[in-house]
Amino acid sequence: MSEVAFGEAPYGAQQPPTPDEFRTALAEWFRAHRDELSGVRTARGAAREEAHEVLLDFQRRLYDAGWTRWGWSPDVGGLGGSAIHRGILYDEVWAAGLAITDGVFPFETMAEMLVRFDPELAAKFLPAAMRGDDFWCQGFSEPEAGSDLASLRARAVADGEHWVLSGQKVWTSNADVANRCFVLARSNAGVAPHRGLSMFLVDLAAPGVTVRPLMAMTGEPEFAEIFLDDVRVSGDRLIGQPGQGWTQTMYLLQWERSMYGWQRQAWLHSRLGDLLGEAGAADRPTELGAAFVAVSALRARCRDSLRALSRGESPGPEISVDKILLASAEQLVMDVAREVLADRFDLDDDRAAVKWRRDFMYSRAASIYGGSAEIQRSIIAERCLDLPREPARAG
């Protein structure tokens, strides 16, 4: 499978395939390799641990065939094109009944930020992450700094050509399988809280790093605590400049809320398709219709945001609308799934039922991760609608 899609003239960075050409060719490639990809279809319904290696292998095949390289500049190991190509990839993966590793979520969130703020680091690290040889995670939240990220306490102290990191991160998704972490830490305590933050690319195998998985309601270790005990990080692992951490975070959140929303809508469409094949679907036309409307609205919204980002524009605080739509759609689809599957949802032990239960439980977190629903509403109210901030009360 080591062909490079559109690897011959006239295609290249100066003339990437059009979205239609890309979509058509990718769908055809999936059809042509259908038998070889049967394991990926099976992994789609498997538990996290079982699916992990299969999906990583699939990601490598996609990379080696060139598909995941479209949408990235040749400077960082890509073949050209824009985020639109990547969006089409995620659409077609799920439409083909396949799945993709969870590693693409933090990759899509962090990679664009890395390209923008530190092209050298991007050139060095994007190819491996694109291929699935590296698995990234985000070390942002802390026990006392969830919604209020600017108040985080992890410290980064300059020491010659190194930085020394210490502190604790929590709720880091997939840290148990990741090998690199983007850590947000306080590098200057003498300025306003959000101005004193810097971001580092840390190897999770480095001395002083301890990862402790946390069991979620799904019954799987969806996230983890990360303890940093005087971890020495080379100066070239500082992303951009000291003090840019907050700006970098605000930039990557746009990608998290739009591209992740896009990836998720593609997945939700495929899950709705799975649901329509269930025996109880005929009894729930209204509920399924409502779920379809919600997912369609999410797709329309995320498509517009993705287009804006791919043109180099910034959707700004309005991206919070995407996040709210995502949480609502995901929870609605899973609520409807429980109604449709009925007894099967509770009792069956086949892969499909187990997956539905897991997805249902995970959907309860959709209004929490990536900025809670309450935070998104505050952003919309204060920054989009220009409504006054709630005054702090005396005493």
Added chain:
Amino acid sequence: MDLTIPSEVSDFARVAREALADPNLARARAGFEGDVGARLETIRTLEELGADELDISADEISALAGAHLALELGRVAAPVPIAARLTGLVVGGDHLIHAVDSTGPRWLVDHLWADPAPLVVDLNGTMHEVTVLIGASHQRQLAPLAGLVTAQGAPVAGDPTLWAWHECFAAFRAAGACAAAVDLYRKHARDRVQFGRQLKAFQAVQQDFADLVVLGDGLLGLCHYALWLIRTASSPRTAVAAALAVRSQSLEVLAATLRRAQQIHGATGFCYEHPVSTIVRSLQVQRHVPLGSGRTTDALAERISELRLLVPPDLGGADETIPQPAREGASR
């Protein structure tokens, strides 16, 4: 209907609450999906409380005591079939009696235990002995204690009021779970500081909390009203209508309360061992068994004429003067 809780009942509930608050029991309950011990310990606690000696159908005090026991068990997300157990006590206690939706040949039951032998009853009062098709499995998420049963032998003539009793006790259990979730909400809003303020200082949180308290109080009041109606109903149809009404309300309140209680805790509330996560997981089956919210309201709509607003008898007593409205043209 008198809403004052008799002291015998409140004392009994207080003793039950203290017994169920044992830390070891609480720790076991956090992982109830995989811990048979949590069930057995809770059953031992119930036996020590004399739960099986409640003569539910005999008098109001026993019925209220049973209901408040269900409330306390709901408060701690105890993995026991309390509604089925109490319903069984209505007719002597030899069986657990589960309410089911008898549409179709197989019926989902929450907390399927083999001892005492379970019976099932549907909305029409038809009762069955059952054969277990799929039993409890501690390897299953969400509904490890649920099971699938089918009728064994010919139906036994029963009483629809038993279905009503079961659902009323289940509603009390839900009310207890909601009360616990609201307590967790209150504590977290007090203890968690973000953006330099306790969460409880934010007006949105205050209004949210107020909504939850109103919902919880309303549900508890409706639970007591339903219990009284079921006990005093002149016909089984009235009893079933009351049960459907309280079930419908309990489902709405559960949905709103559990979602908000989990939401305010953020990722912490999503952790497997967190109490709010335990409560949410323990109620998943009850929220759609025996009937989901849509079918509950449909069934209620068919029976709504059975429920008439009853004026409490504490107004209009013999020595109370009812003011007469002034008539037009009367001398000023």
